[in-house]
Amino acid sequence: MTSSLIQRHQKVYGPVINWDSDVEIVSGQGCWVTDVEGERYLDFASGIAVLNAGHNHPAIVAAARDQLDRLWHAGGAFRYESLVTAAEKIVAVAPPSIEKLFFMSAGAESVEASIKLARRVTGRQGVFVFRGAFHGRTMGSVSYTTSSAKYRRGYHPLLPSVFVTPFPHPYRWGMSEEEATEHALRELTLKLKHEVMPDEVAAFLVEPMQGEGGYYPAPVPFMRRLRELADEHGILLVLDEVQTGFGRTGKWFASEHYGIEPDVLVMGKAIANGLPLSAVGARARLQDAWPTGSHGTTFGGNPVACAAAAANVDVLAGLIPGVPALAEHAFARFADLRTRHATIGDVRGLGLMIGVELVKPGGNTPDPDAFPFLATYAREHGLFLLDCWSDANVIRFVPPLCVPTEELNLAIDIIDAGLGAYEKK
Ligand SMILES: Cc1ncc(COP(=O)(O)O)c(C=O)c1O
Numbered sequence: 001m002t003s004s005l006i007q008r009h010q011k012v013y014g015p016v017i018n019w020d021s022d023v024e025i026v027s028g029q030g031c032w033v034t035d036v037e038g039e040r041y042l043d044f045a046s047g048i049a050v051l052n053a054g055h056n057h058p059a060i061v062a063a064a065r066d067q068l069d070r071l072w073h074a075g076g077a078f079r080y081e082s083l084v085t086a087a088e089k090i091v092a093v094a095p096p097s098i099e100k101l102f103f104m105s106a107g108a109e110s111v112e113a114s115i116k117l118a119r120r121v122t123g124r125q126g127v128f129v130f131r132g133a134f135h136g137r138t139m140g141s142v143s144y145t146t147s148s149a150k151y152r153r154g155y156h157p158l159l160p161s162v163f164v165t166p167f168p169h170p171y172r173w174g175m176s177e178e179e180a181t182e183h184a185l186r187e188l189t190l191k192l193k194h195e196v197m198p199d200e201v202a203a204f205l206v207e208p209m210q211g212e213g214g215y216y217p218a219p220v221p222f223m224r225r226l227r228e229l230a231d232e233h234g235i236l237l238v239l240d241e242v243q244t245g246f247g248r249t250g251k252w253f254a255s256e257h258y259g260i261e262p263d264v265l266v267m268g269k270a271i272a273n274g275l276p277l278s279a280v281g282a283r284a285r286l287q288d289a290w291p292t293g294s295h296g297t298t299f300g301g302n303p304v305a306c307a308a309a310a311a312n313v314d315v316l317a318g319l320i321p322g323v324p325a326l327a328e329h330a331f332a333r334f335a336d337l338r339t340r341h342a343t344i345g346d347v348r349g350l351g352l353m354i355g356v357e358l359v360k361p362g363g364n365t366p367d368p369d370a371f372p373f374l375a376t377y378a379r380e381h382g383l384f385l386l387d388c389w390s391d392a393n394v395i396r397f398v399p400p401l402c403v404p405t406e407e408l409n410l411a412i413d414i415i416d417a418g419l420g421a422y423e424k425k
Contacts, residue, residue: 028055052270054400063311086306089313097261098281103301107242107268108136110278118203126201130167132213147213148390171346198233208254211243214389215355223258238264246270250323250351277305354397366391377418
């Protein structure tokens with residue numbers, strides 16, 4: 001970014017948000033962005049796992065532009081077609097249990113709404129959340145977020161009746177998947193015995209693969225047992241698929257990897273490929289039991305965002321079938337890198353949602369210096385990367401789903417060289 005723009009930026013814009021770089025971009029196309037000086041960068045941050053169809057996809061741009069020319073806001077005053085079309089298309093690709101939607105604008109807002117729905121409909125107050133989860137930054141959603149204590153610092157007291165229980169982190173705990181699953185489930189069962197009665201619990205709120213919390217996919221038996229426990233006790237299984245949804249894991253929604261269906265599904269991020277839109281989907285009987293007027297929004301379901309979302313579903317239908325092969329290729333390449341870089345402790349994920357954990361050689365102690373070095377190296381070589389986990393030591397590898405194999409290889413080559421340079425230091 002030019003120094004004059006930084007000065008203007010700092011003068012009028014609060015510093016609370018953490019910018020990953022000072023690079024000023026002016027355009028984007030597919031996996032690439034171009035900065036103000038004409039330099040091109042491979043964008044493997046994808047706007048924090050939002051641009052699944054890539055930057056500036058022509059079919060999505062055309063749909064949004066067409067809507068923009070005709071009508072761009074209605075609020076709750078009028079009905080309009082793009083909202084209905086987007087909802088129809090999303091319901092058609094969502095798990096069968098998700099029969100009706102309600103649109104909002106941001107992921108956190110829809111997380112909040114999902115818990116409001118769960119509390120209102122069940123008449124219960126308790127909410128179970130899983131350590132390491134990220135559900136957003138609003139007061140309610142930050143009360144459910146435990147990916148890092150820094151997000152909660154200074155904001156206490158948070159919402160009451162939120163019960164935090166472990167999510168299986170096999171690598172971090174030095175356990176097998178079976179042991180980690182058993183430990184997490186034992187803790188959950190003890191909480192239901194000692195801290196809150198099951199019939200006081202409205203929801204299990206869970207990411208099928210933790211995002212910000214280190215890119216940990218839940219083990220299959222863990223998710224299946226959550227489904228069973230929810231059924232046994234009349235608790236709603238609320239899946240936060242804000243980051244995992246819309247093809248990121250190689251399926252429309254990550255729940256498909258587990259053979260389970262949620263009662264409530266929270267969607268955001270990639271839903272409209274970058275226009276602000278989010279949704280709470282649920283079984284029809286749950287949406288119908290959420291009384292009219294007990295929730296609402298001004299901007300949610302914006303006509304332009306909905307037009308983009310509808311076009312996005314059509315585009316993703318063409319891209320998702322290609323994700324497993326791209327993912328297999330990326331995992332094979334990272335497995336090879338792991339044999340050559342002692343800094344890589346673990347590679348995990350689903351589809352093109354891949355976490356590469358950087359540690360001190362010889363153990364699983366997070367290396368806090370590795371990712372900052374790598375991110376700078378990568379940027380200097382034309383690649384943007386993000387991190388995750390509270391020690392900021394996990395590469396959050398999230399290219400657009402339209403990434404060609406050549407660009408995938410280019411990015412992994414840069415990571416390979418960057419880790420080589422770090423290890424030689
Ligand atoms: C799983 C998950 N839920 C909720 C959110 C919050 O979404 P938003 O930033 O749009 O409020 C995020 C954002 O990273 C997320 O990854």
